[in-house]
Amino acid sequence: DPALIFDLGGKFDKSFNEAAFMGAKRWADETGGSFREIELQSEAQREQALRRFAEAGSNPIVMAGFAFADALGQVAADYPDTKFTIIDMVVDAPNVRSVVFNEHEGSYLVGMMAAEASKSGTVGFIGGMDIPLIRKFACGYAQGVMAANPDAKVIANMTGTTPAAWNDPVKGSELTKAQISQGADVVYAAAGGTGVGVLQTAADEDILSIGVDSNQNHLHPGKVLTSMMKRVDNAVYEAFSDGADMETGFSVMGLANGGVGYALDDNNAPLVSDEMKAMVDAAAAKIASGELKVHDYMSDDSCPALSF
């Protein structure tokens, strides 16, 4: 059986981990197979979970989150016959598949939509833990905003510097209120479970929000402009489907191969005008074809559209 290990935010964070879970569930539903899973409670458990699953014969073992890199680096060599998949991080080992996403591309698209939807010309970004990965989201977003409206202002805040930042709805809510008071009327949350508080407050205060990772449009129908889809579910699904003899190595999921995108469904259809959709789809096509290049913060630790 394959196994899936969630990161600290927990399986039901409505975001990253939940997306991973949905992928696994889809696989189970379709194949009738079963899989093992565990929600971690602490850093120290990572290695234990990896080893336990590997020893119990789980194959492949998928872990959602960059924070597993160190533990996996230790463990992978001890279980050469087990295949591992790590999401959001690159671990160089013969039996590891590393899946990374072009989050900046998806964020670019929702950034454009935010700028279009904003009446005040000020939009917000609320990140989770302040790490390069989240700056990558913010930077792509800001580039998209600027592309649609060069005069727009982007307010970016991070929730914290530790993993607790993924799971702090109160802080998400307070930061949202602060951004609203600074004029923001669209807020993009790339903050895992913290985003629940952001979306909630945005809905309470009657402004628009943008979800992340999973399709979060349904959380507050008519209040969530869209969601930046990061198809972690696909990554998990594929890993599970490939099974024990999956190809290892490095895999990039971007706009070109449907790894990222924006969500459009009944919940947000009234919010997305046809011209907005046309504009975004055009940009998406250009990015996919390589014609438009969105700057990746992690490539050089800098952002042309936003300063941190």
Place this chain on the structure above:
Amino acid sequence: MEFLTIIQVLDSTVRLATPLLLACLAGLFSERAGIFDIGLEGKMLMAAFLSAAVAAVTGNVWLGLLAGIASSLVLAGLHGVASITFRGNQLISGVAINFLAAGMTVLIAQDWFQQGGRTPSLLREGRFGGLELPFAIGPSDAEAAGRPLSELIAEAGMFQQVYSELLSGHSILVYAAFLAVPLTWWVLFRTRFGLRLRAVGENPAAVDTAGVSVVGLRFAAVAICGLLCGIAGAYLATALQAGFVKDMTAGRGFIALAALIFAKWRPWHAMGACLLFGLLQAVALRFQNIELGSVTIPVQVMDALPYILTVVILAGFVGKAIPPRAGGEPYVKER
């Protein structure tokens, strides 16, 4: 800093101070009666969970509140049985209650909702909404004007800003918490019950020989403590947030205790202390690193400030805080 920004920080101060204030008053009743309670945290957590759970299931936030209070009362009762009836160590009992709540909430939540120890997110009716005071600019005005509320408030005059942003628009529990302050003062210092309660925390033998039941009084105090912690927890889960997540009290019970010591066990001072701690939290939440001239205060300092402040206070730099004399000691008649 802009005036409106200050108002908004104060507004968030009020929101964040509310659970502290309720818990602090809870501790005040308990400790004034001589029962130390480091289990405020656990009671709040349990109440937060059960109120969210019941509100989620029934869709009725008032039922949620009642359930939260009931669960907190159960834990308060446990603390009472351990420390009053069986004269156990009050600190240990409090530690145990904190553990119990931390574990039970997740355990029940997982069993009940299968969402990794959370409750489902609460919808409108499952939450305490903001109460719009008369003449305040609120969401209804915004809807009527078809413009965002923040714009309307930004345009209003200073007085209206204070009134609409700071005073109006809080959930009913916030107003209840602040009303509880004069009420607590009045009960403690103007009623028979209050006199006896204070006496039992100072010298239970005096109360006992005056023909009043020490056990009864202490249980009453512990029950009031449970009630207030219950409201605090329900506020966290159903007003401040929209649902329960594990460990959502995040040390508020301990800060409330610190505030209680800071306040030297007096109701009005408790309000002041809680507002101060609320302000520190609001500032830490809103601003990451604070720049003061050439030095940057890292966010961790802001996060730790309430605790550092407590230690400083305890060290006696603002006068010695003398706890109720019989505090922490079980009342034992027989040597």
Place this chain on the structure above:
Amino acid sequence: MTAPAIELKGISKAFGPVQANKDISISVAPGTIHGIIGENGAGKSTLMSILYGFYKADSGEVWINGKKTEIPDSQAAISAGIGMVFQHFKLVENFTVLENIVLGAEDSGLLMPSLTRARKELKALEEEYELFVDPDKRIDEIGVGMQQRVEILKALYRKAEILILDEPTGVLTPAEADQLFRILDRLRAEGKTIILITHKLREIMEATDTVSVMRRGEMTATVKTAETSPEHLAELMVGRKVLLRVDKVPAKPGKPILEVENLRVVDEAGVERVKGIDLNVRAGEILGIAGVAGNGQSELLEVLGGMRPGTGTIRLNGTPLPLSGAGSDGRARRAAHVAHVPEDRQREGLIMDFHAWENVAFGYHHAPEYQRGLLMDNAALRADTAAKMEKFDVRPPDPWLAAKSFSGGNQQKIVVAREIERNPDLLLIGQPTRGVDIGAIEFIHKQIVALRDEGKAILLVSVELEEILSLSDRVAVMFDGMIMGERAADQTDEKELGLLMAGVAGEAA
């Protein structure tokens, strides 16, 4: 004949393995003062606490005014018209007098009306019984005499017809005690019934109508006061003829061992407890310090023993000893050959949960003979303990027994053995026989005198005038932190010392 105000029938009460009251019956006539005497631990306080509903009896009945009355708690006792002034007052220290009086006897849920009414009623009571107190003072601002008045007023405010006083004079000056007895007389004249517990036979003889004697949990006799004598009562108390006199030869004082000049002590609350004392103790003599408890004797002993800091000068064998900072603690004092039997053996002199052998090292745990390398030589310590127990007739002579398992007298013997066997130059000894039975008193007194006869200096603090007079060679009386006067023990008497203790300066002060 009218029914007795109080009648107890077959009251028994055990605290764990200790049988505090055994099948006690007693009857008190209305409008009389009834005394109860007995050794420490005889069960007097327990019996009264049962009558007041503070403890619950294991068996037995209480009859009040001829009616069988259940007294499950103090509320019931109060309703039955019983009031009690405890040995240790039951007052809330940071409440005012008025609040203390009202506590538990409020009229309604709101406080104000009760306080107003109490204030009025208090005034009437004060005048009726000459019990003046300031209703708005806080308890911790008034003296013990006043506090006792508050306790009595508390009972009267609750309309007590029966008043129990448990050792009310232990903390009072003789003058205050006299006043108390005048008040009691007045109450009796009003028809109230009073039970008075005391250790002082003189008070029994002067104040009571009848007296009951308790011994080891049993009521051994009840007699009319007019038909008995102190000697007879003492015999009833202890169960054999008692001769409370110490055999000793006249002292042969040598060079001064301890010299104290202008000693001052300020306590934790900032109150000056010892206000400039000068005294000296010579080799081969016993200096007794008399005084009502709380007049600075304890602090004097503690500062000499290194338990608290002070200012001034003290010299031992001519060498000054520091009074604060390094070298002023108990360990340094012991190194300077000062031994100290503290006033409160259970709080200070012993660790109640330690074995006897551990207690024998208490304070001397650094002594070289108890060490073996880096560790303590417990075997040597146990052997030493066994020897000391044998010599001092500690019963049972088992070094492994916890200190709390010994009776008061035997606990005291362990402390005295530990200190005297160190062969000190100066022995500080406080309340050496408090709560100790007569056999042990004789023994301990003998040891003290023997030490004196070896040429050691002894400073004795006791609140028992009899003990002071019979043991000391010289007596100094402390009042309010100062020495009121000093007398040769064989040239003074209780009356003179009593006056000094009350702060009335004598001619030769």
Place this chain on the structure above:
Amino acid sequence: MEKMPKWADVVLIPLISLILAALLSALVILAIGEDPIAAVKMMVTGALGSTYGWGYTLYYATNFLFTGLAVAVAFHARMFNIGGEGQAMLGGLGVALVCLYIPWPHWSLALIFAALGAALFGAAWAAIPAYLQAKRGSHIVITTIMFNFIAAAVLNYMLVNVLKPAGAMDPATARFAEAVHLPSLHELLVPFGINFSKSAPANVSLLVAVAACFAVWLLIWRTRLGYEIRAYGHSEPGALYAGISPVKITMIAMLISGGLAGMMAINNVMGEAERLVLNSTEGAGFIGIAVALMGRNHPFGVFLAAILFGFLYQGGAELALWTSIPRELIVVIQALVILFTGALDNMVRIPLEKIFLALRKEKA
């Protein structure tokens, strides 16, 4: 006269309390719809059924030994050190600094200095609450709780702003050099021909912890300092009388306590993670309280209780891995153990005393 024989107090009461806690835990497991017997079976096989299980059980037990001893030492001076958590965090910092910045030639040397560093940092973190208690009478329970929070902030700052290698995402230090790798039980036992599981994290720190147990026993019951600590703990006026300085004993006892708590870091930071991460203590400081309470503050009792809690931890991890029972079940069980052994012990003691009294009367 004692109300009850000593063995009853030391063995019988904790045992009955433990059984009560276990019964209640079983009810909780039943209530969440699981089979308590199966759960216990899984816990036992998972924690004690293999050298792998033992390796984890002993690893956790090592943590709890240190923190349990820390609480016990402070408790002998009647101080309730709730700050084990923070002290252990700071101990981790000490270990990290020692291991990261000094090129050690051999693990044994590194271990000695890492242990010193850990103890030093842990003791330093206990020093301020101790000083405030001794000099200002600030309640040690509150100050140590506060210091736990402050320690978390300090660690957070150090990891995020100072120690995190450039470019790394998670707030953690770099991995320690290979030279400071502590031998695991596997490596230690191979020379004896015992094949202990390779993947379990129990390591040579276990031996240090056991040695600490013995050292604490010697300290408390065989040295003058221990005598003074116990005497002060039983009676402060008594200590003053005997010339034992309350300030000195308060400070020393808390420094030893903090040092012991800090030394936990050689196990979890140096022995297991081999780098310092946030929250590496995982609440072991709090478990130490329960361990000390259960062990009646005696090193041998602490040893047994630490193993018990190690078992609970590892058993609980196994439950979480293979069933849908959340790990929090273990937190509940811990709470019940603390409640019954610590706060409700009179509930067991009072009836027991009555029974013994009745027995004695019968004999008499």
